Amino acid sequence: MQDNVIKIALAGNPNSGKTTIFNSITGARQRVGNYPGVTVEKKEGSKCCDGQTVNVVDLPGIYSLTAYSVEELVARDYLINEKPNVVIDVIDASNLERNLYLAVQLIELGVPLLLAFNMSDVAKQRGVNFDLELLSKLFGAPIVLTVGHKGKGHEELLETALKVARGEIKYHPVKVSYGKRIDRLIDGIEPLVKADPGFTGRRPARWVALKLLENDSRVFGDVKSPALAEAVKEGVEYIQKIAGDSPETVMAERRYGFISGACQEAVKTTVELRHDWSDRIDAVMTNKLLGLPIFLALMWLMFKFTFVASEPFMGWIESLFEILGNAVGRFLTAGSAIHSLVVDGIIGGVGGVLVFVPIIGLLFLFMAVLEGTGYMARAAFIMDGYMHKIGLHGQSFIPMILGFGCTVPGIMACRIIPDRRDRLATILVLPFMSCGARLPIYSLFIGAFFAKNGGTILFTLYGLGILAALVSAKLLRKFVLKGEASPLVMELPPYRVPTVRGVLLQTWEQVRMYLKKAGTIILLGSVLIWFLSSFPWDHDYSFDYEAEMAKAQDAKGDEVEGRIAEIEARMHADKLRSSYAGRLGRVIEPLIEPLGFDWRIGVALIGGLVAKEVVVSTLGTLYSVSEANEESHTLRERLQSAKWPNGRKVYTPLAAFSLMVFSLLYLPCFAAIATVRKETGTYKWPLFVLTYTTSVAWIVSFAIYQVGSFFRIGIH
Amino acid sequence: MDNKVPLTAVKLGQKVKLRSVNAGQGLKCRLSAMGIVPGAELMVVNTTFAGPMVVMVKDSKVILGRGIAMKMMVE
Numbered sequence: 001m002q003d004n005v006i007k008i009a010l011a012g013n014p015n016s017g018k019t020t021i022f023n024s025i026t027g028a029r030q031r032v033g034n035y036p037g038v039t040v041e042k043k044e045g046s047k048c049c050d051g052q053t054v055n056v057v058d059l060p061g062i063y064s065l066t067a068y069s070v071e072e073l074v075a076r077d078y079l080i081n082e083k084p085n086v087v088i089d090v091i092d093a094s095n096l097e098r099n100l101y102l103a104v105q106l107i108e109l110g111v112p113l114l115l116a117f118n119m120s121d122v123a124k125q126r127g128v129n130f131d132l133e134l135l136s137k138l139f140g141a142p143i144v145l146t147v148g149h150k151g152k153g154h155e156e157l158l159e160t161a162l163k164v165a166r167g168e169i170k171y172h173p174v175k176v177s178y179g180k181r182i183d184r185l186i187d188g189i190e191p192l193v194k195a196d197p198g199f200t201g202r203r204p205a206r207w208v209a210l211k212l213l214e215n216d217s218r219v220f221g222d223v224k225s226p227a228l229a230e231a232v233k234e235g236v237e238y239i240q241k242i243a244g245d246s247p248e249t250v251m252a253e254r255r256y257g258f259i260s261g262a263c264q265e266a267v268k269t270t271v272e273l274r275h276d277w278s279d280r281i282d283a284v285m286t287n288k289l290l291g292l293p294i295f296l297a298l299m300w301l302m303f304k305f306t307f308v309a310s311e312p313f314m315g316w317i318e319s320l321f322e323i324l325g326n327a328v329g330r331f332l333t334a335g336s337a338i339h340s341l342v343v344d345g346i347i348g349g350v351g352g353v354l355v356f357v358p359i360i361g362l363l364f365l366f367m368a369v370l371e372g373t374g375y376m377a378r379a380a381f382i383m384d385g386y387m388h389k390i391g392l393h394g395q396s397f398i399p400m401i402l403g404f405g406c407t408v409p410g411i412m413a414c415r416i417i418p419d420r421r422d423r424l425a426t427i428l429v430l431p432f433m434s435c436g437a438r439l440p441i442y443s444l445f446i447g448a449f450f451a452k453n454g455g456t457i458l459f460t461l462y463g464l465g466i467l468a469a470l471v472s473a474k475l476l477r478k479f480v481l482k483g484e485a486s487p488l489v490m491e492l493p494p495y496r497v498p499t500v501r502g503v504l505l506q507t508w509e510q511v512r513m514y515l516k517k518a519g520t521i522i523l524l525g526s527v528l529i530w531f532l533s534s535f536p537w538d539h540d541y542s543f544d545y546e547a548e549m550a551k552a553q554d555a556k557g558d559e560v561e562g563r564i565a566e567i568e569a570r571m572h573a574d575k576l577r578s579s580y581a582g583r584l585g586r587v588i589e590p591l592i593e594p595l596g597f598d599w600r601i602g603v604a605l606i607g608g609l610v611a612k613e614v615v616v617s618t619l620g621t622l623y624s625v626s627e628a629n630e631e632s633h634t635l636r637e638r639l640q641s642a643k644w645p646n647g648r649k650v651y652t653p654l655a656a657f658s659l660m661v662f663s664l665l666y667l668p669c670f671a672a673i674a675t676v677r678k679e680t681g682t683y684k685w686p687l688f689v690l691t692y693t694t695s696v697a698w699i700v701s702f703a704i705y706q707v708g709s710f711f712r713i714g715i716h
Numbered sequence: 717m718d719n720k721v722p723l724t725a726v727k728l729g730q731k732v733k734l735r736s737v738n739a740g741q742g743l744k745c746r747l748s749a750m751g752i753v754p755g756a757e758l759m760v761v762n763t764t765f766a767g768p769m770v771v772m773v774k775d776s777k778v779i780l781g782r783g784i785a786m787k788m789m790v791e
């Protein structure tokens with residue numbers, strides 16, 4: 001070892017227990033990032049043993065090494081370019097043949113390989129006996145039996161890995177036979193590969209030859225010599241002719257043949273035990289009739305619990321930031337711009353975002369549990385038929401449900417959708433799912449104008465959001481992301497009891513990502529909104545508030561403080577009106593007037609870009625109520641009596657409904673837009689979301705307000 | 717050899733052998749990687765009304781969307 005660092009890469013099928021083993025080897029010393037240019041997660045960790053630093057990279061969970069999926073490409077490129085000292089292939093020993101398919105491809109790629117037969121406890125239960133020595137010889141790699149969540153065999157695994165890395169265990173790469181005729185074909189192409197300047201020897205020639213025959217577009221792109229190209233073309237035709245199917249399929253078939261042969265020799269099953277408890281649970285959970293109601297009930301419970309359980313935490317965070325703001329504010333000159341920036345802009349802005357951490361954390365905790373148990377795959381199974389009809393994927397449903405809580409984790413959860421276009425379509429319609437932050441807006445206006453039939457209105461709003469998402473998905477599939485949603489092909493893993501540690505680690509990862517965002521983009525956004533609504537700083541008041549305040553101060557009585565607060569608030573509102581945000585609001589007033597909104601609503605909607613509940617607090621400021629929240633009756637009363645300059649009421653029930661609909665549909669908060677940017681990797685899609693959602697919001701609100709006004713519905 | 721039917725026509729619990737898949741390369745490779753290659757034994761273990769089905773292949777279960785199941789010919 002020249003640089004004394006051993007690089008271990010962990011490969012394996014999804015659900016083989018790879019993450020469990022990774023966590024157990026590396027402990028808490030993990031770094032999570034992305035592979036350059038793609039949104040595939042890259043987990044790294046390190047460990048010290050025998051005075052040697054060991055770096056462990058967790059490759060994405062994959063079934064093979066083709067060029068058809070990003071994950072597989074990423075894993076392949078990593079193995080080829082980074083040349084890890086040893087690759088541990090984590091294999092689900094209870095499902096050996098399927099899992100060995102990847103192992104065979106790793107062998108062919110010529111990496112120094114170590115096979116971890118994980119889930120060996122399950123295999124044992126099923127009465128499977130392995131002749132490890134023989135298997136090890138047949139596959140040319142050492143094998144270690146492990147039980148992931150019990151830590152069994154991990155020491156030995158690491159020791160063996162180090163031995164392989166140091167070259168103390170010789171491995172003899174075996175050649176998988178594809179049948180005499182195809183083998184001969186491969187042997188003929190190999191020298192041509194070696195002679196081609198496009199292949200410098202980082203990839204084994206035989207592997208290149210195989211991939212070329214398998215129509216691997218990535219490898220084929222590197223072919224330089226016409227002789228090789230010609231030979232490959234002929235070879236492909238030859239295989240097609242002798243086997244009657246495309247080479248990829250034929251080669252896959254032969255690989256399974258090789259594996260089957262090996263397993264017949266070296267694996268003995270003594271008991272035939274099929275109907276296990278996993279099947280029995282599934283008989284209920286994925287039952288034709290019960291599956292859907294159970295799923296919906298679970299989702300409902302998840303939300304109910306999340307909102308109820310996170311409430312006290314949110315209260316604590318709010319008060320914490322209030323205390324913090326007050327404490328820090330004491331060191332700064334009251335009334336100065338810097339005081340306002342720090343207390344209102346930064347602390348207030350970030351606090352307003354951190355308030356959502358409990359909700360996000362709990363939602364992701366639930367998700368991690370559902371995923372860990374294997375229920376998520378069942379959910380996809382249950383929903384696929386319905387989702388497919390609107391052009392989305394079975395796995396689109398979970399992110400959309402999450403979107404009811406918060407758009408950000410919903411968009412992040414779209415990573416589980418394998419096909420890029422399916423994923424994009426889901427991400428783009430997700431903002432229409434009414435998130436929890438829009439709820440304060442609804443409560444305010446429903447309380448003020450629809451006290452009698454609040455439930456119906458709320459239900460209508462959520463329904464409208466879902467409808468907008470579904471229609472948009474359909475349209476997107478028709479005009480932008482053309483084509484059918486890709487069919488669902490996914491493994492249905494057996495039910496398992498997730499480990500506490502695995503669940504917590506996964507949840508923390510998501511929360512950490514959210515926190516990072518709060519510290520960057522959202523912070524910038526809040527400062528921007530603060531700036532717009534606080535400047536120009538020196539405002540010539542049309543009214544002498546100071547004098548009135550002094551007068552109030554002199555006056556005796558209990559309500560002095562109340563009086564002063566009210567005057568301050570009026571002063572603030574006056575200032576806000578002439579601030580940049582206020583000016584902007586008045587500039588856009590003609591645009592939003594047909595929807596029934598005045599400039600104040602315009603400002604509030606702009607404020608809502610930071611987070612939608614800011615709409616409520618902004619309206620509160622604008623209507624001169626110092627402590628505005630959705631419970632504030634004074635704000636409600638003021639809204640009810642607010643007038644246009646011509647004396648007409650601003651908020652008729654119709655306008656209020658129009659405003660709620662607009663709040664539901666118009667562009668999501670900064671955080672959501674930033675997440676779209678991050679998850680799609682382009683500026684194009686966040687811009688699309690921005691314009692699309694806002695246009696839809698405008699058109700729908702316009703229609704509602706104009707039609708309503710015409711028929712004189714809800715204008716009193 | 718006229719006993720080939722699409723997978724969607726197979727009854728619950730029936731064991732069949734996969735003959736061919738009529739799909740794009742990418743999809744075929746994904747199926748192959750999950751053990752679904754011509755010649756493999758499949759058993760339908762669960763279905764929904766108009767949606768996907770679950771098949772048992774070797775020792776694992778795989779969910780297959782309706783669209784792809786229709787394009788898989790078995791006997």
Ligand SMILES: Nc1nc2c(ncn2[C@@H]2O[C@H](COP(=O)(O)OP(=O)(O)O)[C@@H](O)[C@H]2O)c(=O)[nH]1
Binds near residue numbers: 014018149497499
């Ligand atoms: N019975 C058993 N369960 C295991 C073993 N290793 C991991 N698991 C469980 O299998 C589930 C999936 O493991 P995970 O590491 O998330 O799989 P990954 O998808 O490959 O990363 C978890 O609930 C683990 O607790 C094992 O050796 N035996």
